Amino acid sequence: MNPTTGHAAAAVPPGSARPAAPPAPTGLAVVGAGYWGPNLVRNAQATPALRLEWLCDLDEERARAVLGGYTTVRVTGSFEAVLNDPAVGAVAVATPAATHFDLVRAALEAGKHVLVEKPLTPSSGEAAKLVALAERSGLVLMCDHTYCYTPAVRKIRELVRGGEIGEVQFVDSVRINLGLVQPDVDVLWDLAPHDLSILDFVLPPDARPVAVSAHGSDPIDAGRSCVAYLSIWLSTGALAHAHVNWLSPTKIRTTVIGGSRRTIVWDDLNPSQRVSVHDRGVDLAYAGSLGREERREALISYRVGDVLVPALPEQEALRGVMAEFAAAIAAGRPALTDGRAGLRVVRLLEAATRSAAAGGARETVDIGENE
Amino acid sequence: MNPTTGHAAAAVPPGSARPAAPPAPTGLAVVGAGYWGPNLVRNAQATPALRLEWLCDLDEERARAVLGGYTTVRVTGSFEAVLNDPAVGAVAVATPAATHFDLVRAALEAGKHVLVEKPLTPSSGEAAKLVALAERSGLVLMCDHTYCYTPAVRKIRELVRGGEIGEVQFVDSVRINLGLVQPDVDVLWDLAPHDLSILDFVLPPDARPVAVSAHGSDPIDAGRSCVAYLSIWLSTGALAHAHVNWLSPTKIRTTVIGGSRRTIVWDDLNPSQRVSVHDRGVDLAYAGSLGREERREALISYRVGDVLVPALPEQEALRGVMAEFAAAIAAGRPALTDGRAGLRVVRLLEAATRSAAAGGARETVDIGENE
Amino acid sequence: MNPTTGHAAAAVPPGSARPAAPPAPTGLAVVGAGYWGPNLVRNAQATPALRLEWLCDLDEERARAVLGGYTTVRVTGSFEAVLNDPAVGAVAVATPAATHFDLVRAALEAGKHVLVEKPLTPSSGEAAKLVALAERSGLVLMCDHTYCYTPAVRKIRELVRGGEIGEVQFVDSVRINLGLVQPDVDVLWDLAPHDLSILDFVLPPDARPVAVSAHGSDPIDAGRSCVAYLSIWLSTGALAHAHVNWLSPTKIRTTVIGGSRRTIVWDDLNPSQRVSVHDRGVDLAYAGSLGREERREALISYRVGDVLVPALPEQEALRGVMAEFAAAIAAGRPALTDGRAGLRVVRLLEAATRSAAAGGARETVDIGENE
Amino acid sequence: MNPTTGHAAAAVPPGSARPAAPPAPTGLAVVGAGYWGPNLVRNAQATPALRLEWLCDLDEERARAVLGGYTTVRVTGSFEAVLNDPAVGAVAVATPAATHFDLVRAALEAGKHVLVEKPLTPSSGEAAKLVALAERSGLVLMCDHTYCYTPAVRKIRELVRGGEIGEVQFVDSVRINLGLVQPDVDVLWDLAPHDLSILDFVLPPDARPVAVSAHGSDPIDAGRSCVAYLSIWLSTGALAHAHVNWLSPTKIRTTVIGGSRRTIVWDDLNPSQRVSVHDRGVDLAYAGSLGREERREALISYRVGDVLVPALPEQEALRGVMAEFAAAIAAGRPALTDGRAGLRVVRLLEAATRSAAAGGARETVDIGENE
Structure with missing residues (x-):
């Protein structure tokens, strides 16, 4: 696990003698406020080990509508702003498949863990690159194989x-x-x-x-x-x-x-x-x-x-997805449905x-x- | 329709002035007392336009068991005897597919109408021969496409x-x-x-x-x-x-x-x-x-x-099969699921x-x- | 068990040394060719321990239609003829409930075992009389509680x-x-x-x-x-x-x-x-x-x-009813659903x-x- | 309709010439964070004609858990505070039935419209009093007959x-x-x-x-x-x-x-x-x-x-309940499932x-x- 990524697990100093305190939750940004994004938003909010920071969509109005009128979660149209936010340790990508490669690569290069909708990418060549990049960087790359x-x-x-x-x-x-x-x-x-x-x-x-x-x-x-x-x-x-x-x-x-x-x-x-x-x-x-x-x-x-x-x-499956994503990040281990699983499917x-x-x-x- | 086959329709002299009298039922032999034969036996008996004469099976004991102890229907192990019986105008064949060609051909050559289980034969070449033979002979060749x-x-x-x-x-x-x-x-x-x-x-x-x-x-x-x-x-x-x-x-x-x-x-x-x-x-x-x-x-x-x-x-489908078989014989027309349909399936x-x-x-x- | 009733079990002489020979089947008459009678007819014919002798209905035409055109079973409109037939050891009554008391009583008095449709009778007083009569006579009185x-x-x-x-x-x-x-x-x-x-x-x-x-x-x-x-x-x-x-x-x-x-x-x-x-x-x-x-x-x-x-x-329930009726007769024991059960229901x-x-x-x- | 209650409909001055502007939403407090309360909270937030102000429960911790960590809705343990808040025009009561009478009466007396879970009250005498009180006050009293x-x-x-x-x-x-x-x-x-x-x-x-x-x-x-x-x-x-x-x-x-x-x-x-x-x-x-x-x-x-x-x-039924509650308030008319319906059920x-x-x-x- 890359110690420079600022993710939650890394925030607990090695040798820490406070086993009772739960680790701080990982800051999360959901990218994409379309069909599936609202489900990620809802389930992320219900997962204690995650802290939803942003909902990002080019259409900020749509993002605001997804969050509703009673939220403290912030909206942005800028993916760059999300990647530059040090409070964000992980990104969940729910955009059209054609955009996955660029978004996931950028997120991984910015040191963020990534959860991505299926299919990982429309091409196995690109998918393989993302898998390699994540492994080189010690970052979690998880596919949302919800079922x-x-x-x-x-x-x-x-x-x-x-x-x-x-x-x-x-x-x-x-x-x-x-x-x-x-x-x-x-x-x-x-x-x-x-x-x-x-x-x-x-x-x-x-x-x-x-x-x-x-x-x-x-x-x-x-x-x-x-x-x-x-x-x-x-x-x-x-x-x-x-x-x-x-x-x-x-x-x-x-x-x-x-x-x-x-x-x-x-x-x-x-x-x-x-x-x-x-x-x-x-x-x-x-x-x-x-x-x-x-x-x-x-x-x-x-x-x-x-x-x-x-x-x-x-039990809602997506709750389990979020929990596994957070657990993989915390443990510095691949997720059950990791990038390699996504690559096999592609x-x-x-x-x-x-x-x-x-x-x-x-x-x-x-x-x-x-x- | 071949006037020499002795089937029911031909038994009514042309120009007959007795429209009220139903035609005499066609004499039927069921061949094969295995899995499907009993259903043919039961439904033939319930069809007024047919008269079940024989149940034919090499295993006469099995045939007797199918008919039960209260029947007037005769049992035989000899297909030849069936074909030689002038009371038999039609044959229903429910034997293994590999035997269909020989049995159906013999029956057609003996001037009997034939109802045969699916598939018509295991080879389209043989199936085509049967179709041609039936058409040449003016006989009904019907496939029991029950559904x-x-x-x-x-x-x-x-x-x-x-x-x-x-x-x-x-x-x-x-x-x-x-x-x-x-x-x-x-x-x-x-x-x-x-x-x-x-x-x-x-x-x-x-x-x-x-x-x-x-x-x-x-x-x-x-x-x-x-x-x-x-x-x-x-x-x-x-x-x-x-x-x-x-x-x-x-x-x-x-x-x-x-x-x-x-x-x-x-x-x-x-x-x-x-x-x-x-x-x-x-x-x-x-x-x-x-x-x-x-x-x-x-x-x-x-x-x-x-x-x-x-x-x-x-309504039991096989009742309809029997009725259609009898009606095609009586009218001298192809059955709804005729030999050609069986050939297409093969x-x-x-x-x-x-x-x-x-x-x-x-x-x-x-x-x-x-x- | 009344030794004068002529039922199957009594037909085997005591001390007989031929254990291999199955007892002769009990002769049965079905009374009533309405809604349920045909089912009794069909299942009786499939029960080796019974021998269907008669189908009895005031409407003999209806009875003949139930049996169909291929049967060796006899039709009669006379219940008295049935009761007088020494080949008949048992009667199955499938007539309207209002007629049960008279028919069942007559059959029992004639020494016949009785299977009767539900309800046993429309009145518990009459039902109790039938139960007592059957027990006094050593005859099986069974209710067709089919389920x-x-x-x-x-x-x-x-x-x-x-x-x-x-x-x-x-x-x-x-x-x-x-x-x-x-x-x-x-x-x-x-x-x-x-x-x-x-x-x-x-x-x-x-x-x-x-x-x-x-x-x-x-x-x-x-x-x-x-x-x-x-x-x-x-x-x-x-x-x-x-x-x-x-x-x-x-x-x-x-x-x-x-x-x-x-x-x-x-x-x-x-x-x-x-x-x-x-x-x-x-x-x-x-x-x-x-x-x-x-x-x-x-x-x-x-x-x-x-x-x-x-x-x-x-497995068809009525097959089990027939088998139980025959077995109770053969063993001289009450049927599983005997007259007392029928009386409790009434x-x-x-x-x-x-x-x-x-x-x-x-x-x-x-x-x-x-x- | 009581003009002093400050509810949404009354906020639109009579004779107003601005038909295009939707009325300001009615401020709502949900009372009770138990089994059903969370559903009311969720559906109220999705209803444009309502503005969820409070979730009230004696157990404030439970109320906070229901709202989750990303909300702008306020929590209180004081029903009195809710009733004293002029921003609150309506109350939704989802507490045990035994408490309905006191809570609903107090809310009506404070000039709030009320939506109440079934049964309206455990006693028809009390239910009738609430119905009369609501009608006298010109307030909406609606039963959540969800189905x-x-x-x-x-x-x-x-x-x-x-x-x-x-x-x-x-x-x-x-x-x-x-x-x-x-x-x-x-x-x-x-x-x-x-x-x-x-x-x-x-x-x-x-x-x-x-x-x-x-x-x-x-x-x-x-x-x-x-x-x-x-x-x-x-x-x-x-x-x-x-x-x-x-x-x-x-x-x-x-x-x-x-x-x-x-x-x-x-x-x-x-x-x-x-x-x-x-x-x-x-x-x-x-x-x-x-x-x-x-x-x-x-x-x-x-x-x-x-x-x-x-x-x-x-369509979620509770969404329809909320819409009907808001519409009845806005129109100053009884709800489809009003207090009288609740009284009949009781x-x-x-x-x-x-x-x-x-x-x-x-x-x-x-x-x-x-x-």
Whole structure:
């Protein structure tokens, strides 16, 4: 961690004998008062380890409207002013993706920790530069992969990585709704980062995406795909798939993770039963001592077992994002969803774009190490 | 219609002056007492225009068990005996797909009308021969595309073809469940015929499938795909997609047909609301007088409208299949889901198999004329 | 068991040395070819321990239509002929309730075992006479409390009586639908027998109904209640409640059984999750060593725990009814839902009718011993 | 309207010629920083026609925590200080019910408009005094019957009062959940005010509650009913019913309003389909020209028709409450859910309490005029 950045952790002198006093909160500026910014503002204010100093937007009027008429938080249209404020130790960037590279680089060069919306950048080359810059500077670069901080996804990660479901056999994710056609990105870049970042978060490190195939469709002639299907082959041979769609009148957000022992169903729109663990599956009868060819002839039988619905706390994901950002800063450690995770997601999105342009051809991808 | 086949319609002499007397029912033999045969037996018995004469299965014991202990229907293990019985005017074939070609050909050559389970045959070349043979012989060759005879799919056809939803923009179909891993076919050939035959049935004639791309996965090492994704490009440019899966612990049977004016959601597992018509969609604001490039810049806005759930009768689909089979025989006309429809489905399945073998490459397909 | 009745068990001579031969099936006549009769006919035919001999209805045409054109079962309009047939050892009565007493009495007097639709009779005095007659004659008198033979209710009985949920604290049952307004009975007598017989079946013997209060309403001026609410006080102090309704456009069949440790939710219309066991409840914190008054002041806290959905077989309830009827006959023992259970239900219905007539006044009821 | 109260409307001089300038917002103090207070604080801040001046709570620390660390709103523990502040024109009371009478009376006597949580007071005598006091003083006394300001209930009111569903035949409401056992009120007083205020709001003025019957149960020995059933007879003869329950592990909030032409189903937990209008019902066939007795014999038939799901905006109800409070103040008119509505609800709750104490006896109630 760079001792010159003035972030909160550094403010506590080494060897300090006052363990009871909490560290001073890290001063934060939120940049971007559009769709997502207000959520960052609200959750930052509710996080004791952060101190919201600024809301920055070129449109100061919009920023003022987001804050409302009862606030002590300051508004500015100048990103430079934010970076020059020594009270600011960290910046949360919620601007259009095309602006991420310049803003994040400037913030890192100014010694600020950075939380950035997905996707990290529209290009993996730029994303890699930001990752390297942050690591060189000893600064936290965190991607706001929000879903990874929901109680549901945390639980799923625990179940998958803990071996509860056995080997992952398939993953199927559907994220469809009547959505806003984005002016700058297609539906893959808009919605699939959720699915890809969740996959990155919950799969074991040895199940890495190695190739993708994507098909997109623009039936309303919007100039970019509004419906897309993405197949992702994992290094284990399993197939993951995501369906993202801006045009569906019914809203579905469901992910099924099939394992050799159990299957997880995550229905994010069912508050009373978001995650269920199904003790059902397919067995190859008498398959224990059989060779491969023999197994294929063996009779397949079915276990139908109990379903367990684990109790989950109700908790806003973004609160967890803010807490993790502050904790990573305080501990001088990478965030759970760090820049490298963001870079892996961008590499997959780029490969998907290449595949879609080539009519769905399988595109090999080297995302680097998982974690 | 071949006057020598002895089917019911031909039994009424031309010019007959007895309009009140219903025609004698067509004598029927069901061949195959396995998974689906019992349903054919039950529904044939409930169809006044048919007279069930035989249940034929190599395993006569199984056939007797299917009929139960209170029946007057005869059992035989000899398909030849069935074909030689002049009381039999029609045959319903519910045996494994690999046997369809020989059985159907023999039946047609014996002058019997044929109802056959999906897929028509495992090869389009054989399927085409059967279609030609039936047409030459003036016999009804009908495919049991069961879903097309549900009140839901009939309603959807009416809505789509009647112009209610505007132009079809996308189709997404999910048919997943914990299923029996078939010994002879993969999940595409087992389940996708449902989706493909429904598409064939409901889409307007000018929206023909022109290419497919498929990915399959066999995560349980069963020797054939158990999870598959199938993309289908239509001649209109729209994209249809089907997800079929034998390994899902949750059962889903949902098809969404997005149109330029309305969107249909068919949830076959929701008896109180199988079909809903959503008056929602995406508009390009001010797009009326704009050129193509301009439209892409135009602001996209959203209509959120009412949803209508049309009342549908509860009616077993197979009852409708039997009624249509008998009616086609009586009228000497092709069945709604005739051999040509079955051939189109087989051509798509073959193309999907080629695509999956080629890693998902786009395969052009010429299915011939729709209808 | 009356050795003169000619039923199946008696047909095996005592001391017979042929244990491998199954007993000859009991000859059965179904009486009544109306709404429910066809279901009895179908399930009797599928029960090896029964041999369906007759379908008896005053309207022989209707009976013939129920059997269809492929049957070996005989039709008769004469109940006397049925009773005089020595091949008939048992009778299943599915006629209007008002005819039950005469038909069941005649059958018992003729030495036939009897299965009878709910309610046993419209009057508890008559019901008691039938119970006494059957017991005197050593004949099985069984009530077709169909739901008790569903896998769901069997499981619930096991959970409740096995102590899994702790003490029963409340029961709430909703059984509403767009229903046929019955010509002869109100909605309480039509639908509440289901709820009351299920309660009778699943509650432990020491939790007996001791009083009821009922309100009915006839908003369509049909001449009898079409909407009714029934409160039932148990001997343990707990309150059970049933809402029955013929006028609801949405169909609901849900019963919640709240226990001191767990709560059971039975949603009969959710095939993938009919029964769920909720490890949630209300605790009185620190209440262990407190007296009654102190407990009321103690802080109440909440456990939110996991939910378990036990796997249940799919099995038609009426198949289980038939099997139980045959087994009780064979073993010469009372059926699980015997005449006494039917009598208890009728006593509760009578009390409910009195209460509704008295504006909902609490009516004490002595149903006799549970079991 | 009392010209001395200094509220916003009075601040605009009569005959003012500046119609474009919006009136100055009314200064508001929220009293009570417990469970509901934070929601009032948040929504008041988002309402342009209000100006939040104070959050008042005896526990100033709690009040400060509610406001958070970035606010300009002041905290006080002194209700007197609030009443003495001339900048305060209105007070929103969210304290325990037992304190409502004293707080509301003092506020009205100080010339402040009042918004008060349900129930208005625990006694109808006190409630009537507050109503009279407010009317004498020309001040707005509004009850926070929150649900009445949801888009769903507004739509239902429009449908019911507009004649869309015909005559109201029955109402059934279920409001159950795992809830906090309240220290001061039973489940009827805690939850049934929602159902009663909604009934009051949506039913036509000529369908007035005239009698109630209630049963409560305290199975966890909490010292007050945790499960309760409430029957309400309307002046039209129709029966309404509410089930309220703190002990249910499944959360249900559903109200069915059956009409002679259509039936409304409101499922508040189904965001994609909160309100559906069912064109189904029960007809008396050939009943047109028949007398009463004849109608009872007439054949009853069933219409199964379409279901319409009207599009509803997503909008926080409390935002609507605040807007209505401000609008009533500005216009010098009673609020939609005024003190009289609150008084009617309290009269019904008192009658329900009397009935439950008398074992469910029917209690006649005179709630005064609806509206």
